[in-house]
Every structure is written in C-alpha cells, then in structure tokens.
Ligand SMILES: NC(=O)C1=CN([C@@H]2O[C@H](COP(=O)(O)OP(=O)(O)OC[C@H]3O[C@@H](n4cnc5c(N)ncnc54)[C@H](OP(=O)(O)O)[C@@H]3O)[C@@H](O)[C@H]2O)C=CC1
C-alpha cells in the first residue's frame with residue numbers, strides 16, 4: 636500500500652484527494668496537512684481522511700504531494716528538511732517551482748517529480764503534465780503517472796516546458812470559464828433569461844469539447860463546418876478578429892508563462 640499525504644489541501648489539494656478516492660484509493664491510504672483547524676475538520680468530515688502534522692506526514696507517507704501556494708513553499712521546506720527519510724517521494728504541484736528548489740533544500744538524493752495538473756481533476760478530467768527531477772527514477776515517474784491517471788489524462792514533458800504548460804493547461808480552465816461567462820452575458824444582452832442562456836452556452840461548450848476530443852478533427856475544420864457562407868457565424872468571427880481576440884489570447888498565455896517563471900525565480904536567491 637502506498638500512503639499519500641497532501642501538504643496543503645486547498646482547491647487543487649482537495650481536488651486530488653477527492654479524485655483519488657473516486658478512483659479507488661481508500662481513505663486510510665490518504666493523509667493531509669492544513670493550516671486552519673476548521674478546514675481540517677471540514678475535510679475529515681467530508682472524506683474520512685486524517686489530518687496530520689508535517690512531521691506525521693513525513694513519517695507515515697511514501698509520497699508527499701506539495702500543494703501550497705508557491706509563495707508559501709519556504710516554511711514547508713524548512714519543516715520537511717529535517718524530517719525526511721530516504722525513499723520518500725516529493726510531488727510538487729506548485730506553479731513555477733523547479734525541482735532544483737526542492738533538491739537544494741531537502742536531504743541529498745530526495746526524488747522530486749514536478750506536476751502541473753488542473754481543476755477538472757474534481758470530475759476526473761484533469762490534464763496533468765509530469766517531469767522528473769534529477770533524483771527521480773522511471774519507477775517514481777510511473778507511480779506519479781498511475782496516481783494522476785485516476786483523475787484524468789497525463790503527459791510527460793521536459794521540465795523546461797512546465798512554465799508553458801502551467802500557462803496553457805494549468806490556467807486553461809479559467810480561460811474557458813471566462814469565455815463562457817462572457818457568452819452567457821451576451822445571451823442576457825440579447826434578451827434571453829439567464830438560466831436559458833447558461834444552459835445554451837454550457838451545453839454548447841460540452842458539445843464542442845466532446846467533438847474536439849472525440850472526432851480527431853482540427854479545430855479549424857470544426858469551426859468551418861459551423862461557418863456558413865453569408866451566414867451568422869462569419870459575422871461573429873469578423874468581430875472577434877476586429878477586436879483582436881486571437882492576439883489577446885496569445886499575449887495572455889505568454890503573460891501567464893512569464894509569471895510562472897517569475898514565481899520560480901523568487902526562491903532562487905535564498906541560501907540552502
Ligand atoms: N488552483 C489551480 O487551478 C491550480 C493550482 N496549482 C498549484 O497548486 C498549489 C495550490 O493552489 P490552490 O489549491 O489553488 O491554492 P489554495 O490556497 O486553495 O490551497 C493551498 C492550501 O495550502 C494551505 N497551506 C499553506 N501553507 C501551508 C502549510 N505550511 N501547511 C499546510 N497547509 C498549508 C493553505 O491554507 P491557508 O488557506 O490557511 O493559507 C491552503 O488551504 C499552488 O502552488 C498552485 O500553483 C496547480 C495547478 C492548478
């Protein structure tokens with residue numbers, strides 16, 4: 636039995652715990668640490684999983700999944716460093732933080748795998764990208780892949796691509812939610828009741844996503860099939876082009892990538 640401890644059971648940590656339970660892990664195989672006692676009590680009540688201290692997590696878990704904000708990593712590493720025994724695997728979900736940060740602050744030889752998941756994990760539809768640090772073996776990577784496969788799709792990428800992955804699929808669900816929100820507003824503008832507008836747009840998003848995933852067709856082909864000559868869609872597309880939506884998306888995702896790099900660099904100067 637592999638015991639997994641999630642350090643920081645916030646939005647993504649909780650999504651992972653609930654996804655692992657839905658994927659067949661037993662509550663006694665999972666542990667978590669949290670700062671606020673009310674949050675710990677709430678999660679234990681909801682999932683039947685034990686809240687532990689970092690020391691207990693380091694002692695009892697085989698895999699320690701770090702899911703605190705990148706800005707909160709310092710104290711977590713300070714707490715873990717004197718407690719980690721050989722053989723424990725660190726899995727970092729933190730945007731921007733390189734495996735080298737963990738390797739420099741934790742005992743020599745500690746294996747680390749960097750992961751960028753996303754919140755669709757709560758419905759078993761995560762997109763996770765995984766990259767090994769210098770001490771992680773293929774067995775470590777296979778274990779992480781197996782864990783994440785319970786909650787969605789997994790790809791292996793070189794760590795040098797993780798900041799781009801973070802900007803694209805880590806943050807990606809937020810861009811879709813933003814678009815959906817704006818499209819629902821458009822329905823309101825055109826006089827539709829809110830509940831009708833929501834239903835029309837959410838189902839259109841689900842249908843479009845399924846077509847992308849299941850037909851194997853390129854998005855351009857799928858869009859062209861909707862865009863009739865002298866029809867309605869081409870008038871909308873012209874407005875999207877006029878307003879620079881494509882350029883805005885390119886710039887937005889580039890800015891997210893830059894922020895990921897910056898979050899990693901923020902820890903570079905601290906002595907180990
Ligand atoms: N949300 C997302 O879509 C994604 C997030 N990530 C990454 O996951 C990480 C967590 O993000 P997210 O879940 O959104 O953030 P949250 O703030 O929701 O979760 C972080 C949790 O960790 C807790 N925490 C902070 N420090 C400690 C500590 N020392 N010991 C125990 N618990 C601690 C926080 O408690 P408190 O609230 O009291 O501070 C909070 O509950 C980030 O590094 C982010 O980059 C990766 C992919 C997607």
Ligand SMILES: O=C(O)[C@@H]1CCC=N1
Pocket residue numbers: 730801805806
């Ligand atoms: O916004 C963030 O920083 C985190 C990382 C990817 C998604 N959410």
